[in-house]
Amino acid sequence: METLAALDYLIIVGMLIVSALIGVFFAIRQQSVSDYFLGNRHMSVFPVAISLTATFISAITYLGTPAEVYIHGPKYGLMATLRTFVPIVIVYCFIPVFYRLKITTVYEYLEMRFNNTVRFLVLASEFVGGFIYMGIVVYTPALALSTVTGLNLTFSILAIGVVCTFYTSIGGIKAVIWTDVFQAFAMVIGAIIMIIAGTVSIGGPAEGWRRAAEGGRDHLVDFNIDPTIRLTFWSIYIGGTSFLIMIGGTKQSFVQRYLSCKSESDARMAAWVGMIGTAVMELLAVATGMTIFAYYHVCDPLTSGEISRADQIVPYFMMDIFQSVPGLPGLLISGAFCASLSSMSSVLNSIASIAGQDIVKTIWPDMTDATYSLVVKVISAVFGLVTIALAFLASVLGDVLQTALSIAGITGGPAFGVYILGLFVPRCNSKGAAVGMIGGTLVGLFLYLGSRFYPPISHRPPLSVEGCDALLNETSSSMYNDVATELFTVSDTNTVESVLSERPPGTAMFAISYLYLTTVNALVCVILGVVVSYVTSWNKPQKVDPKLLAPIIARSFISLVQDHEEKDKPPSPTDYLPLSKV
Template sequence: MTSLSVVDYLVLTGMLVVCAAIGIYHAFRGTSTHSGREYFLGSRGISPFPVAVSLVVSVMSAVTYIGTPADVYIHGPKFGLMCLNKVIVAFVVTTVMLPVFYRLEVTSVYEYLDRRFNKVVRYGVVSLEMFFSTMYLGIVVYAPALALSTVTDLNLTLSVLSIGIVCTFYTTVGGIKAVIWTDVFQAAVMMLGFILMIIVGTLRIGGVGEGWHRAKEGDRSQLVDFGLDPTIRLSFWSIFIGGSLFSISAMGTKQSVVQRYNSCSSERNAKMAAWMGILGLGVVEIAAVATGMTMYGYYAYCDPLSEGRVGRPDQLIPLFIMDLFQSIPGLPGILLGGAFCASLSTMSSILNGLAAITGRDFIKVFWDKMPEAHYLLAVKGFSIIYGVLSILVAFLVPSLGKVLQITLTLGGIFGGPVLGVFCLGMIVRRANSISALVGLIFGVLIGVTFQVGSLLYPPSSAEGLPLSVDSCPIIGGSNVTLVSSSIEYGVLTTPSDIAEADVFEGRLFGISFLHYTTLTSLTTILVGFVVSFLPFGEQDEVDKSLLSPFVQGFYSSVYEGEAAKQSGLRDEAEQMTLVIPKIEDAKV
């Protein structure tokens, strides 16, 4: 058991105080939170840079800071290829989705679904997203608190309460400006943590060359796998297809992200923020992968999991920080604070997003005449309610057992179908509420089917690469292989027994987890497209502002050209009806 010094505790406390102070500043600075528009969109006057940074850290939660390096430690550096698809993601988001949301000036991203389809589609998506977001909030708070309390003398209950209360406070009083500017501070802390771990860890193992030598010895030198087998956990194809679609879903359809785009002062600035934020996320992913490889090089000959120093892979980063920096008072506090910041940034984004959804999708719909002051008070109240719920869920997480695993896997089911529904709305002019709803249902069903199948027939790719204990003082002289499943929202699970699957079921349900978004999103789009050709499926008229700009141009040229052709035929017919009587008269 390692221990934090008094200075470390003071540093951790100081970081939480800074976050709270930013919220207080924006709560009392001018009129920054005196209306719903200002509270959720910052009066659409925030500059691109802080929005871009906020985009990065709102997506970069404890999954990135704690989970990604641990996954790289066990499975190798292939995940680093994810950074290369960010150009594709940024282009699609800024070309297809962002212009529509920004021009419509939506506070809740689901307002679009109401305008494009109907309230059934809107509230079907909203209900699923709100339920999962609330559960995810508890997991976001609990995961790093558990990791930190296990490898240090930090109290688990105190960690959960500190994160939950401070984040709920500054998000509630300060609105989107407090969230964004606090994210900037938290991003700086997280990046400092990555950089210091990479530099100091590399020096401790003898340099980059020695680190790469250890990676090759541990069978972790393969960066790209071009194999076409869909069961390969991280191949070039699963990353560039499934990984790109997953990132497009996260950066193009989530409330917490779209809300940031719409807080910019212009569409041009919003696109600039999106490009910087999405590419910045790629940079952070590279840093996380490099941290994981550095950590492997440090523990290459004495694996802490096999040695028993930690019991779960997601406890490796806190242990690594303490091993590297425990002799420097205050520094472990700063770097472990990065894990708190990862939770705070994600939690604040989701809290503010949930409050916006509640305000725009429920309060404004059912009580549209509510005075602005009462409306603002109500959404702040809901921010507090969601914050309290997240704390309660965090305390329930240890007792959920298999329910927790099911909850985590549901997160992989929602993103693809939701992306499919938005694509139907923005790209397929024929689509209407029935085709969108049927597509959504089929997308969710296919996701559930494959998730359940993967639990019954676990993929062989869940097995990690060899881990050595040659230099451990007690159990040296052997190699072990750790069995681990993929990271799901910041928690790594280690199944103790894996059933021997039938060949067909094992191949079918053993596909890479990155292909799930591909399956569910394409199912939603294809089913919705087919249903749109049924007698009740086609949309009669669609407001052009609800279609993506490039789709507007395409449909305008096609349909206006067809309309002009039909108009010309009608004119010719009318002229013929006038000419024929004259000819008959001439004959007479």
């Protein structure tokens, strides 16, 4: 195992100190609770857009996406193309409603549109999903780095968790946004360095593509309609689109940034730039994975037993190729730490704002501004400590990219369905929204737990060890089998068919691609919401405020309301006069 030099540790510690000092700087300049949550709604486009990118690009992308590409090929890169049209839905259907309502959290909208019950059902689900997500983004790089570099696991988790909790709890949204800017540049620099160095070492892009084709990883798009195939055009464009709209349009960590902008037009621009930024980062992550595969195309460290998990491939590559350059491994590892810090701080700040605005303020509405500010900071610190504890438990969750998107589908999918009902189905009532939320969550949980008992098994291109100096021993062969099980992948198509044929009838539903979970759960919520609303009496058009509807729906809905009012208007005496008298 390669180890880090003193200079590497110095760079990592320096990055953590800079992040902490940014929090101190904004804590000193903080003026009010509004400043803490929304930066007094005076943030400009550039930092908000970069923060949106950094929030989305977590350690899951920095380490998990290259691992996904290394194992399965570059199909996941098609997700980047979704960023060209997904912002259209977000900026014209979601942002106008939330921004014009002048709310602090997106869950306040749910009480305005439905009732307190719906608000707290969605709130509880998002709390659970948020904490699990933060545990994953802290644990993932810590484990990968500790295994490959010798960096102590406990130190890594505590360093990320404590520093993030410190600057987030004292500095608020401004500290989170500006640390995101700093950390985003660290991530970009790290990815570019890895791609350039790897490409040069293998002899250029053309040689890299030749090796990818030789390894069966030159297939960019798969139009197969089978929903059990891990990555296809359809799973990415249907499931991926739902996932991105759900994340960018309804998650507090994103909506909070839109609400912090100076104007609605700035919020829209920030959403566009931020989403395009995530596309760039995602393409860099895909290029990193392809570069690493080309580098190890005849001596896979996973198969040979050098590493035990796919998400260790990036730090292993860092140490392998840059060990002779003092300080460079530390710089690249700082990028992984930054990926965790940016995502944890964003979710932690959003959860603290939720707890403050949706719980504390609801129970104690007359609390003074100073007391409220202190309470929220204490809540943020406590939630940070809970996240650190959960990070130590995240080891049971398996493949990080798949797990993260699956958890998002379970908790975020039904919540997304509730927002669809609120924004696009004017006559949906609170009973329908509540039942839809519960039903969608139960279906999502059922599918996820089923996939743990009957994991999807997908065909993957082969990994080679023909160029390794030593033959595989029994230990590494056994390890490879364990890894293949963990990833739920095999390289032999006949084996896939054999395993699936031996499973009990009815379990095929558990093999659905993880990308579809958000879509399925949201669809269940919407269908149940419409049916229950119809059975329990639709909302009367006059009872729904058009400001709570997506603009495209509100325009036609206002006409409908006017028609109803005209029909319900009592007749005037002149209505009964002969035409000649009128």
